Amino acid sequence: MKKNTKKPLRVAELFAGVGGFRIGLEGYNKKNKDYTTVWNNQWEPATKKQHASETYILRFGAEGHSNIDIAKVPVSEIPHHDLLVGGFPCQDYSVARNLGSADGIVGKKGVLWWEIHRILKEKAKNAPSYLMLENVDRLLKSPASQRGRDFAIIVSSLNDLGYIVEWRVVNAADYGMPQRRKRTFIMGYKKGTSIYKKIIKLKQPFDWLKNKGVTSTAFPIILSEETPESFKITGDLLEISETFNKAHPTDNIFKNCGISINRNVLTLEVKPDYQGKRTMLGDILVDEREVPAEFFVEKKDFKKWKYLKGAKNEERSGKGGFKFFYTEGAMTFPDALDKPSRTIITAEGGITPSRFKHVIKTPSGKLRRLTPIELERLCMFPENHTAGQPDTKRAFFMGNALVVGVIEKLGRSLSKHNV
Ligand SMILES: C[S@@+](CC[C@H](N)C(=O)[O-])C[C@H]1O[C@@H](n2cnc3c(N)ncnc32)[C@H](O)[C@@H]1O
Secondary structure, eight states: OOOOOOOOEEEEEESOTTTHHHHHHHOGGGOOTTEEEEEEEOOOTTOSSOHHHHHHHHHHOSTTEEOSOGGGSOGGGSOOOSEEEEEOOOOOOOEEEOTTSTTSEEEOTTOTHHHHHHHHHHHGGGSOSEEEEEEEGGGGGOSTTSTTHHHHHHHHHHHHTTEEEEEEEEEGGGGTOSBOOEEEEEEEEETTSHHHHHHHHOSOHHHIIIIISHHHHHSOEEESOSSOEEEEOOSOHHHHHHHTTOSSTTSOOSOSEEEEETTEEEEEOEEEOOOSOOOOGGGGOOOGGGSOGGGBOOGGGHHHHHHHHSOEEEEEEOGGGOEEEEEEOOOOSSOOTTSOBOOOOGGGOSSSOOSSSOOEEOTTSOEEOOOHHHHHHHTTOOTTTTTTSOHHHHHHHHHHSOOHHHHHHHHHHHHHHOO
8 A cells, every 4th residue: 555655734723613624634533644733723702711612622632722812813823834724704804995004905803804814914925835714605695785795805815815716615415414504615725836736737727616626526516507707806905895796786796616816717606416325314313312301392392492483474563663574484393304404503502492493303203402412413523522511502513613524525635636
């Protein structure tokens, strides 16, 4: 057998949560030698107690862990790394003119995208070779009043920093994973790296998107269109912020697959091509006898659950007493066991009835919520990875986390292409 002599890519994990990127890239117990996490940052602004950081340290150790607001971390304290990863929130990325800043342009305070940008910019020639970022699928269409503006700012600022940007919206369940979770994955390849050179050499960069690239190797596709749309993003970040897609603000400019090289964008809609094994919600359930009593729906709460899950078409009163009609469709109740689960949200935990929490019917005909281990399985985390924290926090972590299998596939593909 050929020995793997490649040095591992050193990873910095931002917005680390409980380490979904790390597990996906390194494998649990560091099985995958292609990656090694050298630094990570996780700080929860909403609470004093740092639950996710505690779990991260418990599982991976305190070495290289930082638990302060990323905006307060001097870039000089972040060690050299080859791959920067992180799931950053979807916020308002618009910029404004500010004569006090070095390039005369500033983003809104507290917008975490600009922290990623700051790290890359200040690292300059030592900036990481590769980027692997995650965000909600809505990122491509935001804000609703000027669709695509935020993504145009991200793509062009990364291009300006010397990265080719490739993106794909992936629903984990489309590739056999147990949860329907649709996220935008953004890959960056810095000028001078082997992948950058490979892409530049291609006669048709479209081939990279179709079948040669990192995302299409990890997640094979069927093309919905034979020719991608192409356009150039022009102007400085302020112009993009103020004018991008202003003429047709409700058109979706960025499709679910694309690449941008020097601000030349190719983008198209693609469909998943997958014939492998599929895991359903019913496949990940624990034995009913192991489930603690508080997870079962109490008789007294049944009506409330049924109401919240049901269709509504009713008059309601708003602020100041004005009346309006509220309508919404019914949720499948209980959740289907022969399908992948719905997306786990951060409010999945706790006994209070809710429209969005999963409720399943057990073999003995009882209704119950999902346990922390089941939520971990739906995100493909190792069992009891989050043990030691209250159940509602464990559910919160999984609502924030990614489906580890997606990162594992992207990681394997990136490593294969990095030669
Ligand atoms: C979408 S979650 C990412 C979860 C992670 N990928 C995982 O697998 O668990 C974003 C994380 O960023 C953290 N965060 C939010 N604001 C932050 C800040 N200013 N500095 C550092 N971390 C922050 C949140 O606490 C949350 O854990």
